[in-house]
Amino acid sequence: MTSEHPNAWAAAAIRRLRAEGRAHGPTPLRPLPLPALRDIEVYLKDESAHPAGSVKHRLVRAMFCRAIASGRITADTTVVAATGGAVAVAGAHFARLLDLSFRAVVPAKTPADTLVRIEREGGRWQPAEQPPAAVQQEARALAERLGGHFLDHFTDAGPALAEYGEPTIADEIFEQLRAEPHPVPAWIVTGAGTGATSASIGRHLRHHGHPTRLAVVDPENSAYFPAWASDCRDYATGMPSRIPGIGRPRTEPGFLPSVIDLVIPVPDGASIAALRWLHDTAGVPAGPAAGTGLWGVCHLVSRMRAAGARGSVVSLVGDHAEPYRNTHLDPEWVRTRGLDPGPYADAVERFATTGEWDAG
Incomplete structure (x- = not known):
């Protein structure tokens, strides 16, 4: 704390x-x-x-700024994302920059190279237990259990770029x-x-x-x-x-x-x-x-x-x-x-x- x-x-x-x-x-x-x-x-x-x-770098930086300004990310918040792609890599990068914990719930067929990049940026990942269509819900539930913030790039990216991009x-x-x-x-x-x-x-x-x-x-x-x-x-x-x-x-x-x-x-x-x-x-x-x-x-x-x-x-x-x-x-x-x-x-x-x- x-x-x-x-x-x-x-x-x-x-x-x-x-x-x-x-x-x-x-x-x-x-x-x-x-x-x-x-x-x-x-x-x-x-x-x-x-x-x-990747281009997701800008998007995720803006999302972090917006979530911090609105109080959804604080100094002790675990940030959670639902993706095995570039958003997870960028999320881990910015979490490390701010000394925050980062977790990615990744689809089962996520390439090993991507998982290595998440780890290299200081993040952690776990395979989804649900089919790909349910990964978002699974990650959101994980964030709730951890008292963390779910980085919903499909819903929040547009408003974040408009405000902080x-x-x-x-x-x-x-x-x-x-x-x-x-x-x-x-x-x-x-x-x-x-x-x-x-x-x-x-x-x-x-x-x-x-x-x-x-x-x-x-x-x-x-x-x-x-x-x-x-x-x-x-x-x-x-x-x-x-x-x-x-x-x-x-x-x-x-x-x-x-x-x-x-x-x-x-x-x-x-x-x-x-x-x-x-x-x-x-x-x-x-x-x-x-x-x-x-x-x-x-x-x-x-x-x-x-x-x-x-x-x-x-x-x-x-x-x-x-x-x-x-x-x-x-x-x-x-x-x-x-x-x-x-x-x-x-x-x-x-x-x-x-x-x-x-x-x-």
């Missing part, structure tokens, strides 16, 4: 969280060399450069493009997991009056494209995404379709083909969701070329390739999951070398 007044601890904790963000500065905005494209530049906003290695990804993109040939991008491309990142970017574009349009790329099995296309806010597929970090079997509370200009459905085989091109040809060590984003970029650039438009396109790199060397970057793993990147690989290579795109 600490004798420090709760308000003093809270203020110091939030200062420490914000200082962590300032210390690492904006994540890099890297040009993607595509010599065949004239008058159109493509950039990758590399969120894997965060200390926890500055500087946002969009803030950084526009500042980094200031001296580039086309400082106001024609498109920003991202995936949607919780929906909070796309909502944050969309709000920024409208708040500042930018003519930039926002595209969300959506993998197979995900509910976001059909929800957006049908204007059905509670659409559900009941099937998990095979592209980590993006896609959900149901529309989450943070998804804000009103700020999105286009949702592009992307076959999982296409995501893998584009991922391989990024990794093997472009030398970009990105995770699978970046492949999904690149497929969307190809589609958008082809539309710009057909219209004779000039400009820039920015796509997010949500995480690093390292956690996926034994999964999405392993040809045998891909084959056994029934994923076939072959039909899509030629389209990506042709686009990269000629600028031509006929994949729809």
Whole structure:
């Protein structure tokens, strides 16, 4: 137990969280060399450069700030999350920064590499006893038993980013493009997991009056494209995404379709083909969701070329390739999951070398 007044601890904790963000500065905005494209530049906003290695780093930092400011996290609180992904790694990172205990309830098939990363950040994990659909409830119950705080990234991420997310990804993109040939991008491309990142970017574009349009790329099995296309806010597929970090079997509370200009459905085989091109040809060590984003970029650039438009396109790199060397970057793993990147690989290579795109 600490004798420090709760308000003093809270203020110091939030200062420490914000200082962590300032210390690492904006994540890099890297040009993607595509010599065949004239008058159109493509950039990758590399969120894997965060200390926890993913775009979820911003999201979880904002959630910690909001929970501390509202008194839900104090100096003695155990923080609990329900995920075997990047949110758990980021949660462990920030808990360690604040000398808090962190527990993750992880699905049974969570990759061993992710569990090692949670432990490396000082967190603890335990396998879920319930099916994947019930992991959230199990983690919430654990938090209640421990008198802790449940880090509900599906419900709380959007409000947290709105209140404590500055500087946002969009803030950084526009500042980094200031001296580039086309400082106001024609498109920003991202995936949607919780929906909070796309909502944050969309709000920024409208708040500042930018003519930039926002595209969300959506993998197979995900509910976001059909929800957006049908204007059905509670659409559900009941099937998990095979592209980590993006896609959900149901529309989450943070998804804000009103700020999105286009949702592009992307076959999982296409995501893998584009991922391989990024990794093997472009030398970009990105995770699978970046492949999904690149497929969307190809589609958008082809539309710009057909219209004779000039400009820039920015796509997010949500995480690093390292956690996926034994999964999405392993040809045998891909084959056994029934994923076939072959039909899509030629389209990506042709686009990269000629600028031509006929994949729809």
